[in-house]
Amino acid sequence: MSAITRDEVAHLARLSRLALNDDELDHYATQLDAIIESVAKVAEVAAEDVPPSSHALPLTNVFRADEVRPSLTPEQALSGAPAVEDDRFRVPRILGEEA
């Protein structure tokens, strides 16, 4: 039995915002199936009572003083934008037609 179905891969692609065609979905389904089967070996480690680590080292929140300091100019911040209008990022529509 496969660990992941083609439909599940199609769902993952949608969640990942990747517009994949049918051939790509077939290809990735086969590869992801093999990878997931292999990484499932993590279950072999007895670790019920072990706390999870999100990081290698202990982390503490880092704060800085809330002070105005030099930052990018609007021109610099927009310098890599695909489209710009009036000192702003110009983006495709984000709401439905009827909105």
Added chain:
Amino acid sequence: MSLINKTAAQLGELIAKGEVSAVEVAEAHLDRMAEVEPKIQAFLHVDREITLDQARAVDARLRAGEQLGPLAGVPIAHKDIFTTNDMPTTAASKILEGWRPPFDATVTRRLREAGLVILGKTNLDEFAMGSSTENSAYQVTRNPWDLSRIPGGSSGGSSAAVAAYEAPLSTGTDTGGSIRQPAAVTGIVGMKPTYGGSSRFGLIAFASSLDTPGPFARNVLDAALLQEAFSGHDPLDSTSIDAPVPSVVEAARNADIAGMRIGVVKEFGGEGYQPGVLARYNEAVQLLESLGAKVVEISCPSFATALPAYYLIAPSECSSNLARFDAMRYGLRVGDDGTRSAEEVMALTRAAGFGPEVKRRIMLGTYALSSGYYDAYYGQAQKVRTVISREFEAAFHQVDVLVSPTTPTTAFPIGERADDPMAMYLADLCTIPSNLAGNAAISVPCGLADEDGLPVGLQIMAPVLGDDRCYRVGAAVEKALESRWGGPLLKEAPAL
């Protein structure tokens, strides 16, 4: 001896004494690049005038009496994943083609301030995901030892550039072995510092809890000088360690390991390892003993599950980090014809802009983080991470450093594993545990495998903030082997 054959330390001294200028040193390396780049293809961006302008500025600063560090005027190649405000930064991805960052990474900035001159930006696996540099969207980089083989990855442009004498120094990033593995397969030195010891600010993120900038060089002292030049606390990186930088340069100069306790990791070796790799590795262990170290075997049984844990943790973090490539603020935008929604444009852009390995990892990470699978995959992998860290801690109660081969095999042929992700992932088998635990680890050359005459690396792992131990043991191995070989291993490499 021409300028390109000198060590970074020697070049720094010659420049400081005024015997040679930073411009002359930069020109010698740019000329070498012009000569060998058609074969090696290590660089994605080169701009001779920008490089020479930087060199002229360093010469002027030195003439004005400014006190710069020991590497002032020495050229360096940066992995194209560190932002540079005067050269494009692409992470070898089409989604960032032609992007010019408005700021420098902390590593870039600190090295500029120390007077290093940027030769260009080097090739990598797209977003540092890979072990061969074949996942670059732009070009295939070749191993200077054998042009039909991979230079390692993901920092393969940086390893090839240094091994081919195009640059005396380069930077890389190590998330699962991406500095140590390329260093091992090209016969040079590569170091993964302690996580948090080098700043991630301005480093394009792949897996933030693992990504670690580090140095490549042709010898241990040069790597230490470079690490020292960019290390230290950075308020712009919230995971940067606020502690003194380990005295790595002093350790590299010291090279005395008499009385040190060295642990051989029992689980690394045997089946799946190339005989020639194991032969050189076993000789290196004997050498350490002959230099006065006490060698014992150490068992770390969970290291065998480090690879599967890594391939859940790293893709999970990647799926989140790469969400920033949304076609809105910078980079590629595809299909914006006035009728499509932002979401449709996003999906078309990401499908066109990301390569296959990046797509695989984004989807794998999305899977591991989805409800219903989270506990079994990502959650369990995080627990394995704890178990591995504890095994390291227990080991470092018994020994000062652990050693293993850096990679199970020498450089494999280009194309051999390109469409077999699991085979490719095995290249990082021995390097991944130190990324999960965040400790320091270095790879130093320890000879050539008998079967193919290609370089083998010895990995030396030290505790968190024990970076100096990596350099001390690495320098001892280098000194002993170079006296046996009559010079560095790279002199055995074929002429390009």
